[in-house]
Amino acid sequence: MPKQTIVNHLARIRSKQPWMVMSAADEFCLAGSDHPTISHYYGFEAGHSAEPIFAIPDGCVDILFDCDTTSPKAEVYGTPMEAMQIELIPEHRYFGVRFASGIMPDWLDVSAKDLIEQHVSFLSVATEAEQVFEAIVREPDFLSQVASFKDYFNGKKARHFSPLTIAALQYIFDHNGNVRIDELEVITGYTTRTIQRQFLSDLGFSPKVFCRIVRCQSAVYAINHKEITFSDMACDLGFTDQSHFLKEFKKLVSATPLAYQDRVKQHTYLDKIHYC
Incomplete structure (x- = not known):
């Protein structure tokens, strides 16, 4: 193919x-x-x-x-x-x-x-x-x-999830994990405490953790398939600065973005x- x-x-x-x-x-x-x-x-x-x-x-x-x-x-x-x-x-x-x-x-x-x-x-x-x-x-x-x-x-x-979790999941996916918990309050109409409790019940982890996972996967996909600078990627995914992005990426992927990019090409x- x-x-x-x-x-x-x-x-x-x-x-x-x-x-x-x-x-x-x-x-x-x-x-x-x-x-x-x-x-x-x-x-x-x-x-x-x-x-x-x-x-x-x-x-x-x-x-x-x-x-x-x-x-x-x-x-x-x-x-x-x-x-x-x-x-x-x-x-x-x-x-x-x-x-x-x-x-x-x-x-x-x-x-x-x-x-x-x-x-x-x-x-x-x-x-x-x-x-x-x-x-x-x-x-x-x-x-x-x-x-x-x-x-x-x-x-x-x-396993059946609550409509609340389903709505939050879709929003997180649509925004590549670049989501604040107060945004989920607005789009679902529920409090942070309720959203977190329902997420833990349905998925076993919090919305914050799931956002982190989706951001990690979004960054990996971008490096695998696109031409993009790391500074632009950090900005697109909502990191406060490039240094924060680099540290987070290394923790989740076990390589810096540059080292990972080199491995993918190699x-x-x-x-x-x-x-x-």
Whole structure:
């Protein structure tokens, strides 16, 4: 698929895990989803890089299958709050399902709060999951893995959020996370205390934390796909100054914006992505 077409597809994906893409031995397969609660599916073989691999804040729940032929496993991961080092085993094939940012699958027997910065066995929290687990870890073809998960997922739903949380989430997305809590009071008609309480109940974290996550993802997307100065980016995302932006970016992505930009170019980020 031409690079510009890939960029157009990726523009619809709010959640990025760039270190995972760059850790792939060869291509990193992506497939979109026609279901609103799933952001996308992905698959890759882990490479032998000596560089650490980080998960960055994305507000998402992932199900990651390690399709090793001798010791396969699948785990459900919650979002990290800051850059968190993860372990991928070289030459192991991985298949992942990333739910849309802010979505909590209702059929997983675990709370949103308990998943933050944690991971649990997929088989221990998902109902009737043995068959789809076996189908995915034994299947070498990425699109066949996607089809297997879709069959399993058919009829399942996301956890219901309050209309208040839904309205606040949409506003935060629309403004790339550059949102003050008093703005949410105006657009929802509720007090800060009520908004925060409802967010914690639905998502497990506060509106301020979610704004931070969305700003982080917006900055990563801009560096991956656009030509923009860091000072302009800091201003667009509502940081008080460039120094504050640089410090925040390094904490959440584990690299300065310049170092991250150099890594993206060095590892030909877009060239690794194969959109199926």
